[in-house]
Amino acid sequence: MTWLPPSLRSQALKWSEARRITDTAYLAAATGLLFLALYYLPVGGPLLRLALPLPLAMLQLRHGRRSGLMGAGVVTLLLSALMGPIRGPLVLFPYGFLGIWLGWCWNRGLGWGVSWSVGTLVGSLGFVIRVAVLSLLLGSNLWVVFTNAAVRMLDWLLGILEPVLGLSLAPTIAQVQVMAAVLILLQNIVYTLTLHIVSYWIFPRLRSPISEPPDLLRPLVALDPL
Helix, strand or coil, rough: CCCHHHHHHHHHHHHHHHHHHHHHHHHHHHHHHHHHHHCCCCCCHHHHHHHHHHHHHHHHHHHHHHHHHHHHHHHHHHHHHHHHCCCHHHHHCCCHHEEEEEHHHCCCCHHHHHHHHHHHHHHHHHHHHHHHHHHHHHHCCCCCHHHHHHHHHHHHHHHHHHHHHHCCCCHHHHHHHHHHHHHHHHHHHHHHHHHHHHHHHHHHHHHHCCCCCCCCHHHCCCCCCC
């Protein structure tokens, strides 16, 4: 842009800044609408959860870290005004932070190994924080749901091992808690990988391509339904 005359250069800078502000506003609003739909609509939960981190990731992919953080701030303020100062910021856990992390990685061309592994940890930690806050709001311990799922999983595994070992086994509290954490981690491994695959299919069509997948996953991402 240095070869342009000063007047045209200034106009180009103004256009770039206007586009950045517009993208920030629209993509932050899209994130807010998706979160409201997830929170209040009785249908479409899995699709809404899959779409929630993508607008902030695309914003950071297009305009950098500053715009991504601004978008997260705007959507947090918007939802805090609409839903209250406690429910509104829940959009960050894990969806907002996960979108910021993935956009940061893709903007720098980092491989899927980094974005996927750390993204899984970000998503898991954000999910635990979200469960803790919702438990306080509802006055009920939602961790019991994951504990019951872990007990059923351990009973199934021990039922397989008992005939082999010839022992009567019963899960301990520590084993149940570890299994619950493992289930959350596995869920976020699949969720974060799915975000990568969907973004790899969609973002190039919006002129915002992400980094290439590893060779082991190429047969999977080659099955493009779009």
